Amino acid sequence: MNDIISLMKEHRSIRSYAPDPVTDEQLTAILSAAQAASTSSNIQAYSVIGVRGEEKRRRLAELTGHQKHVEQAPLFLVWCADLNRLQSAVGGAMETEEPEFELPSNMEAFIMATVDCALAAQNAAIAAESLALGVVYIGGIRNRPQEVSELLQLPKLVYPVFGMCVGTPTQAPDVRPRLPLPVVYHEEAYSEAGFKEGIEAYDAVMAEYYAQRTGGGRASVWSTEMAARFRLKNLRPHMRDFLLSQGFRLD
């Protein structure tokens, strides 16, 4: 164990921020850490939109499910998978000019761009936390991705993967427990042995966690929360059509 691992293990999502701005120096440090992350064959298939303007943050808060911290945080980063820049770079680079060459935006390219984006974002999150800032990922950016794309003028072959609030925390929530390691880590091959016991043990831990966080008001366990999430609604059923309309072929 060391300071870096300790910092990562102290991660908690922050949903309440002071108005203090994230300075340009901090932002540059965060983004340079992001750029240093691994990228598939150096394709660097992601872009980041930084939103500081109040009006736009307010609109993004609406579009992400009325999350007040999206409006409150002084900086909102929208992390996008981006095949558009590659398309620009590749369009004119070969000796045989083929201006209509289309980058194959198949499932593989979609995965590469999505993963590139996530790796960079996670470096940014850690960099921000190392600067005593707080962050929270906002998957709600995919609630209304068409309107987000229009607001941020995203071209074809770019999609918003998640948002990220960044700012000075005004809360210090408990670190949320995770599944027991043997349920997540498998030696030599995938094994479901121990799944049932591991999930039951985690449910017991989470029952206490939920009760503590709500002063005893909320009785639930992890598997019930997950069931509610996945059984009661079809999560963002528009994503495939949205991606196709953004020019991703996904074939």
Next chain:
Amino acid sequence: MNDIISLMKEHRSIRSYAPDPVTDEQLTAILSAAQAASTSSNIQAYSVIGVRGEEKRRRLAELTGHQKHVEQAPLFLVWCADLNRLQSAVGGAMETEEPEFELPSNMEAFIMATVDCALAAQNAAIAAESLALGVVYIGGIRNRPQEVSELLQLPKLVYPVFGMCVGTPTQAPDVRPRLPLPVVYHEEAYSEAGFKEGIEAYDAVMAEYYAQRTGGGRASVWSTEMAARFRLKNLRPHMRDFLLSQGFRLD
């Protein structure tokens, strides 16, 4: 700037390893850092397969395009997006028992699991580097994903997103330069202004980088490398069919 950001900015992929094993203590530290990463609504939709066995590493080296470091590194982690464990947890958790309930494995769930996997892996990569170990991501795990899945006994609703070699480095390659920040970071809205100049500037930097790494033997630039990569072959065209066969609906 601080030690943590410096460490991230020092990242370089390691493709040559000493035989020294990664200790259980190191592995536990790496995996606990991974688990601390953000996860979409705490779904924790990923699994990690750790491969130390020589015979299996040799086979994985073959399956990932004969990458010798996959065989050489003492530890190979296969990072998987995993909706199977959620399916197990959700299958029996509601009061109304519906044993045939199928987790909706649409594009949205696919994105959530893939992103969860990548965020955890990037924490692991940084944790490993903080322990003076080296890593390299192996996208080649998607070259022959069906065979990888059989070898690692991956059930339906689990797919290998990437591999990761971990071990003690026996090389110290230069840090690879990245695109100029203004090409990647956009203020308030996406803008292609400056793309052309930024890519040209990066091509010039990379020309020098390639020449240095090869003792002047390789004349290339980034956009040419990207063109070669995307124009000359259709990248992993099997991925969509593979994912469908793994039980992902992707609708």
